[in-house]
Amino acid sequence: MKELKALFKKNVYIEVKPERIEQINKPQIPDGMWVKCPNCGKILYRGDLENNLKICFSCEGHFRISAKERIKQVVDEGTFKELFSNITSTNPLDFPGYEEKLHVSRQKLNINEAVVTGEGKIEGYNTVICVMDSNFMMGSMGSAVGEKLTRAIEYSTKKRLPIIIFTCSGGARMHEGIFSLMQMAKTSSALAYHNEQGLLYITVLTDPTTGGVTASFGMLGDIILAEPKTLIGFAGRRVIQQTIGEELPEDFQRAEFLLEKGFVDKIVHRKEMKKTLGKLLELHSI
Template identity: 65%
Template sequence: MWEKCPNCGKVIYMEDLMENHKVCPGCGYHFRITGRQRINYTVDEGTFEEFNGRVMGGNPLDFPGYEEKLKSARDFTGLSDAVITGTGKIGGNPAVVCAMDGFFMMGSMGAAVGEKITRAVEKAIELKLPIVIFTVSGGARMQEGLVSLMQMAKVSGALARLNEAGLLYITVLTDPTTGGVTASFAMLGDIILAEPDALIGFAGKRVIESTVKQTLPEGFQRAEFLLEKGFVDAIVPRHELPGALAGLLSLHQREVTA
């Protein structure tokens, strides 16, 4: 019934926290949320239509115990894999929407995630719609090895075709967005937004420091630091995201010819 904020220590009644879109009313800390919650908080009520909801991957490398991990994640989240895709309206503006889910194996990207996002991009091209992708990921899924790494090029290739079609691509980076997802489609948006204090990066701090033999600045992989260095266009609190996305989508509306 209660949740303690890990940032300020405030104890929050769960119902109040959910009504506040899982943002601490005391300090503004953004709790991690599911892909379904993301869609409910952002997309106009009653407009979201999911597609490719049953796409799921296998175990291409016969990795020990992987099938059990997948089954556990599917039972826990109710999802086929770590992303939800569909069409909907944001502030009345139609778009294709992808929401990754960090509660499914930390949002890691395997063949199913790459396939679903690629199909979503292709659907945007087909319907002549912009696409919005909410990212949260620990990176490429190690249990699928090279198959998971191939998804970086696969999704990026689809986004290149979207760009050639003159369609808008917006990414919203949430906590955490790391690894191969950061190194591919997360940072390819025409407009890149981020939630406050989101962890964004490729390798971990200790890995980088041991490689470059330097001490890195505090918070160098947080959204605010990336905004300062030009990697992110804007930091938008969760409550303001629907309005911010609606404004951007309305500015980039284009006539659809038959």
């Protein structure tokens, strides 16, 4: 009787859920190995992209890079000396969650603020260099960023050195309100005195350069360079379009448009940036 029942006994199978099947069949590729170009949509191998200075092989689109990567690309190896790294932001308005955001950015990026300032050589020529980092709260300009830039400008004036500032920012930092807006006047005043001393100031606009940074030191350079297709502007495209009630050109607020209108002196490919800066420093050292 038992043998007869066994013939009709239902076998127990392991249930495999559809998502488990998908997980088994999915290729095991480490996270972050491939990157999608935001400009053309092409999928790129991260290792090759980094070896190409983070420039897309397909469309020549320039990816955003960190301040440390930028310094490594343009400053002669072993010559960079960081200045004013101890200057950091506080929370003057007791803005909720601001201190936590600062802490996360500092831990993640290993820099204290959204700009790295220092002195180094480019193609053998001494210069002060300031590089903004969009990874640190979108490169926003708070009181510490303004103070670091101002001190770097004053340092270059005292040492009678040229200064190069790479901009990359969403504008003034809203978490500090009026304190961040005051940095526009402070940095501009320091640059005015630097100019009175007959010293060279070069601005390199990188994607994006907007808001209070554009409205102050970003557009005050004796020579203004930009990377290809860089977004450059003050207010947003949609705000401007709604205000004037007109359609704007497709390339409005892009480096190429500003070059055509005379706001930018030259668009420089990232691979040519160090060579170009070195040549400009050489011409102005005579």
